[in-house]
Amino acid sequence: MPLTPEQQRVALRRIAAWRAEPARPVACPDCGVEGLTIIDRSARPHAEWYALACPACGLEEALHIPMGAVIPTLD
Numbered sequence: 617m618p619l620t621p622e623q624q625r626v627a628l629r630r631i632a633a634w635r636a637e638p639a640r641p642v643a644c645p646d647c648g649v650e651g652l653t654i655i656d657r658s659a660r661p662h663a664e665w666y667a668l669a670c671p672a673c674g675l676e677e678a679l680h681i682p683m684g685a686v687i688p689t690l691d
C-alpha cells in the first residue's frame with residue numbers, strides 16, 4: 617500500500633534526519649516503530665531514491681526525491 621502524502625512528508629523528514637545522523641534509529645512512517653531500514657539508491661546528480669523497509673509492519677516503499685526539491689526541515 618503506498619504511503620499517503622502525509623506519510624511521505626514524515627518519511628522525507630526522517631530520511632533527512634537519518635542522513636544527518638545515520639546511527640540513530642529511524643521510526644517507520646506507517647506504524648511508528650523504530651528500526652526502519654533505509655537504503656540509499658540514489659542516482660546522483662539526477663535523483664535521490666531511498667528504499668524503506670519496516671520489519672515491524674512489513675512496509676516496503678521506494679521514495680523518490682527530485683533533485684532541487686526542498687527537504688522539509690526537522691520538527
Ligand SMILES: [Zn+2]
Binds near residue numbers: 645670673675
Ligand atoms: Zn512499520
